[in-house]
Amino acid sequence: MLRELQDKILKLKKEKNIAILAHSYQSTDILEIADFRGDSYQLSVIAKELDCETVIMCGVKFMAETLKMLSPEKKVILPIAQATCPMAEQISPERVVQFKKENPTFKVVAYINTTAELKAVCDVCVTSSSALKIVSALDTKDILFIPDKNLGAYISSQLPQKNIVLWDGYCPIHDAVTVKDCIEAKQLHPNAKVLMHPELPPEVLAYGDVIGSTTAIINYALDTDDECIIGTEKSIADFLKLQKPDGKFYLLSKKLMCPDMRMTTLSDVYAAMISDSGHEVILSDELLAAARKPIDEMIRLGG
Numbered sequence: 594m595l596r597e598l599q600d601k602i603l604k605l606k607k608e609k610n611i612a613i614l615a616h617s618y619q620s621t622d623i624l625e626i627a628d629f630r631g632d633s634y635q636l637s638v639i640a641k642e643l644d645c646e647t648v649i650m651c652g653v654k655f656m657a658e659t660l661k662m663l664s665p666e667k668k669v670i671l672p673i674a675q676a677t678c679p680m681a682e683q684i685s686p687e688r689v690v691q692f693k694k695e696n697p698t699f700k701v702v703a704y705i706n707t708t709a710e711l712k713a714v715c716d717v718c719v720t721s722s723s724a725l726k727i728v729s730a731l732d733t734k735d736i737l738f739i740p741d742k743n744l745g746a747y748i749s750s751q752l753p754q755k756n757i758v759l760w761d762g763y764c765p766i767h768d769a770v771t772v773k774d775c776i777e778a779k780q781l782h783p784n785a786k787v788l789m790h791p792e793l794p795p796e797v798l799a800y801g802d803v804i805g806s807t808t809a810i811i812n813y814a815l816d817t818d819d820e821c822i823i824g825t826e827k828s829i830a831d832f833l834k835l836q837k838p839d840g841k842f843y844l845l846s847k848k849l850m851c852p853d854m855r856m857t858t859l860s861d862v863y864a865a866m867i868s869d870s871g872h873e874v875i876l877s878d879e880l881l882a883a884a885r886k887p888i889d890e891m892i893r894l895g896g
């Protein structure tokens with residue numbers, strides 16, 4: 594049944610010249626039919642090079658918007674309109690504009706998990722895999738980092754030469770993990786290496802052996818012979834178990850499940866392809882141009 598649907602999708606993809614992109618957090622059945630899979634940074638770079646008329650983005654809304662900004666001539670579809678990243682909506686653009694007025698020496702760095710409207714008032718975007726490189730390459734000492742206070746605190750700890758101001762944004766999924774979760778996981782698996790995404794709170798990151806983006810975590814876990822405790826969304830632990838059946842991978846906490854990233858099913862992808870459902874990303878020319886600037890700046894500084 595699943596295989597049948599996958600075959601239908603693969604056939605339709607060719608007939609209609611549709612590309613399917615999937616964030617690494619998507620389910621395995623979706624990752625299997627995707628043309629490209631990756632973390633937020635990889636997907637942004639791929640978006641610029643796509644040769645197709647329509648792109649289906651399996652992930653959450655800010656990812657589909659980023660694709661549209663980088664490939665404005667293409668039709669970009671998010672299979673489920675309600676799949677959003679709660680962190681992306683946590684800070685209003687007006688607050689940033691006000692801050693910039695009052696603090697002209699600051700550059701505003703936006704995590705890519707932000708709305709198009711928020712990107713439009715920021716100087717440069719970063720992803721978890723590019724943040725360190727890009728923030729250190731900025732020509733100002735004074736930086737406002739939004740919205741993720743946890744990723745911002747991690748970058749700040751690595752770059753003490755920068756004056757990084759943080760606001761109170763966070764990923765509700767990663768931020769819910771506690772020191773108690775780390776102690777319990779370490780007690781159960783004392784020999785395991787702890788791999789952590791920098792969206793986790795600083796006191797939790799203190800237990801990490803490796804801190805990095807989704808891709809960094811996957812690469813480390815596939816390369817090592819050590820057992821690994823996976824400190825990011827459960828889908829990554831599931832993916833690793835499939836890729837390396839003899840590997841030993843344990844999820845840091847059961848709380849690490851993002852409902853928005855799990856909303857899209859293979860049937861939703863098919864329905865979006867036959868135009869039964871799905872949400873086409875439409876951005877005004879003005880918003881698109883303004884929001885694209887910090888993404889282009891990220892790619893320029895990170896490339």
Ligand code: 13P
Nearest residue numbers: 632633720721722806807
């Ligand atoms: P990546 O930057 O690793 O793709 O992560 C995005 C995200 O939403 C993590 O929760």
Ligand code: SF4
Nearest residue numbers: 678679680764766851
């Ligand atoms: Fe957003 Fe967190 Fe879900 Fe990633 S895991 S999409 S940051 S809510």
